[in-house]
Amino acid sequence: MFLMWSRILSPRVIGRTSLKWRNLYTMQLKTSEFQSLFTDGLHELAGLFEKHQCELRIAGGAVRDLLSGKRPEDVDFATTATPEEMKRMFQTAGIRMINNKGEKHGTITARLHNENFEVTTLRVDVQTDGRHAEVEFTTDWQKDAERRDLTINSMFLGLDGTLYDYFNGYEDLQNRKVRFVGSAEQRIQEDYLRILRYFRFYGRVALKPDNHDPETLAAIRENGRGLAAISGERIWVELKKIVVGNHASHLLELMYTMELAQYIGLPPDGDVEEMKRVWQYATAHSPKPMTILAALFHSPEEVDKMDLRLKVSREEKSLALFLVKYRRELRKSEDKLESLKPFTDFVIDNRELDTQVKVCELLKYQGEEKLLAEFCKWSIPxxxxxxxxxxxxxxxxxxxxxxxxxxxxxxxxxxxxxxxxxxxxxxxxx
CATH class of the missing domain: 1.10.8 (Helicase, Ruva Protein; domain 3)
Incomplete structure (x- = not known):
C-alpha cells in the first residue's frame, strides 16, 4: 500500500528553542505497515497511558522506517510519564516489568501479551562528555527531538497516525538527505559515535554516493579524533552496518580521506584501492563485513591490531586472517572443477565447521562468481x-x-x- 497522507494541521511556530525558531509539521499516516503494529499488547499499552493521561508516541528509527514504507523490526516508544509514574501504572495494572537497567536513563520495559514494549521518558541532555550523557526528564517533545542525532531520527508518531516533525526530518527523508539536528559539530561532540552513525544512515538513505553537505564533512574531520575514546564494541556495531550498506566503498574511502581510520581500528595505510575492487566484485553476493574490510589489511599483524581495538568475534578475526593468508593463492584455470580442487581439499583437510564458509567468502573476495556458484552446490563428503x-x-x-x-x-x-x-x-x- 502506498503512503496516504492528509494534512490535518497547518505548520505552526511552537516557540523558541536553544537552536532557533522551528516549525512543527503534523501529518497523518495511514498505511498497512503502521496498522500492523497494533497488536493486543499495544492496544492495552495505549489504553493504560490514555487512562493515566500520559502521552505515548512511537519514536526514532521506527518512525523513519514507517515513513519509508517498511514495517520496523523494533519499535521504541517515548512518553511524558516519568519512570516512577510508569512503574506505578504497570504495577497497579499487574503488568510485568523486565530488564530495567535503563531506568536511570528513563527507560522502562513492560511485558504485555508475550511482547516487550520499551518506553522512555522524554529527556534533555544536561551534560555530555563525547561518550555518555547525563539526562534530565522533560515533558517537552521538541526538547527531546532536539537532543537526537539526525533529523530523520528525530520524529515522533502518535498512535492515531499523527506525525510530529520538528526539524524537517520527513522532508529530508523524501529528499534522501542525511543531516544532523541543528549544529553538526555540537551533535558530534555530544557523542562522537555519531560520526559513524552519520555514515551508516547515509548508506541507508542517500541515493548518490557523494552528496554530502560540506559543513557536515568539515565538522566530522575536525572532530574525528574523538572516536579514539569510543569503545571498540560500539564502533564495530556501526562499522559492520556501514560495510554492508549502500555506498560502502565510497564511505570507507571517505573515512580514509578524512583520516578517521586510525581511530576506529583500521590500518592507517589501508589498501583502499584493493578494498574498492573487492567491494565492486563481492557486493552482489552479500559478503560478510569482514570480507570487505580484509582487503584493507596488508598483513596478519594488522588484523591483530584491529582485533585489539574492536574486539571482534573469534569467527570474524579467523575469517580476516584466512582471507589475508589465502587471497593470492587462487589458481586461474579454464577447468572449473580443477580450480575447485584445492578448495575442496582445504575444507576436508581442515575439518572445521566454518571452513566452507571461509572459502565461499574467499571466492566472493576474488570475484569468482562461477566458482562460487559451483562451490555452494558442493556438499562436504x-x-x-x-x-x-x-x-x-x-x-x-x-x-x-x-x-x-x-x-x-x-x-x-x-x-x-x-x-x-x-x-x-x-x-x-x-
Missing amino acids: RFPVSGHDLRRIGVTSGKEIGTTLQKLRDIWKKSRYQMDKDELLSYVKL
Whole structure:
C-alpha cells in the first residue's frame, strides 16, 4: 500500500528553542505497515497511558522506517510519564516489568501479551562528555527531538497516525538527505559515535554516493579524533552496518580521506584501492563485513591490531586472517572443477565447521562468481572410516589407529573422496 497522507494541521511556530525558531509539521499516516503494529499488547499499552493521561508516541528509527514504507523490526516508544509514574501504572495494572537497567536513563520495559514494549521518558541532555550523557526528564517533545542525532531520527508518531516533525526530518527523508539536528559539530561532540552513525544512515538513505553537505564533512574531520575514546564494541556495531550498506566503498574511502581510520581500528595505510575492487566484485553476493574490510589489511599483524581495538568475534578475526593468508593463492584455470580442487581439499583437510564458509567468502573476495556458484552446490563428503572400524578388524594400538586413519584419509583423498568404507579397509594390513 502506498503512503496516504492528509494534512490535518497547518505548520505552526511552537516557540523558541536553544537552536532557533522551528516549525512543527503534523501529518497523518495511514498505511498497512503502521496498522500492523497494533497488536493486543499495544492496544492495552495505549489504553493504560490514555487512562493515566500520559502521552505515548512511537519514536526514532521506527518512525523513519514507517515513513519509508517498511514495517520496523523494533519499535521504541517515548512518553511524558516519568519512570516512577510508569512503574506505578504497570504495577497497579499487574503488568510485568523486565530488564530495567535503563531506568536511570528513563527507560522502562513492560511485558504485555508475550511482547516487550520499551518506553522512555522524554529527556534533555544536561551534560555530555563525547561518550555518555547525563539526562534530565522533560515533558517537552521538541526538547527531546532536539537532543537526537539526525533529523530523520528525530520524529515522533502518535498512535492515531499523527506525525510530529520538528526539524524537517520527513522532508529530508523524501529528499534522501542525511543531516544532523541543528549544529553538526555540537551533535558530534555530544557523542562522537555519531560520526559513524552519520555514515551508516547515509548508506541507508542517500541515493548518490557523494552528496554530502560540506559543513557536515568539515565538522566530522575536525572532530574525528574523538572516536579514539569510543569503545571498540560500539564502533564495530556501526562499522559492520556501514560495510554492508549502500555506498560502502565510497564511505570507507571517505573515512580514509578524512583520516578517521586510525581511530576506529583500521590500518592507517589501508589498501583502499584493493578494498574498492573487492567491494565492486563481492557486493552482489552479500559478503560478510569482514570480507570487505580484509582487503584493507596488508598483513596478519594488522588484523591483530584491529582485533585489539574492536574486539571482534573469534569467527570474524579467523575469517580476516584466512582471507589475508589465502587471497593470492587462487589458481586461474579454464577447468572449473580443477580450480575447485584445492578448495575442496582445504575444507576436508581442515575439518572445521566454518571452513566452507571461509572459502565461499574467499571466492566472493576474488570475484569468482562461477566458482562460487559451483562451490555452494558442493556438499562436504564424510570420511567413512572411524577408529571403531579399525578396532573391529583387529587394530588395537591407539598410536597405530591414528597412523592408519591418516594413511586411509590420504588414499581417500587421492580417489577424489569416492572410496567407501570397505574399499578403504581393504588397504589395512594386519
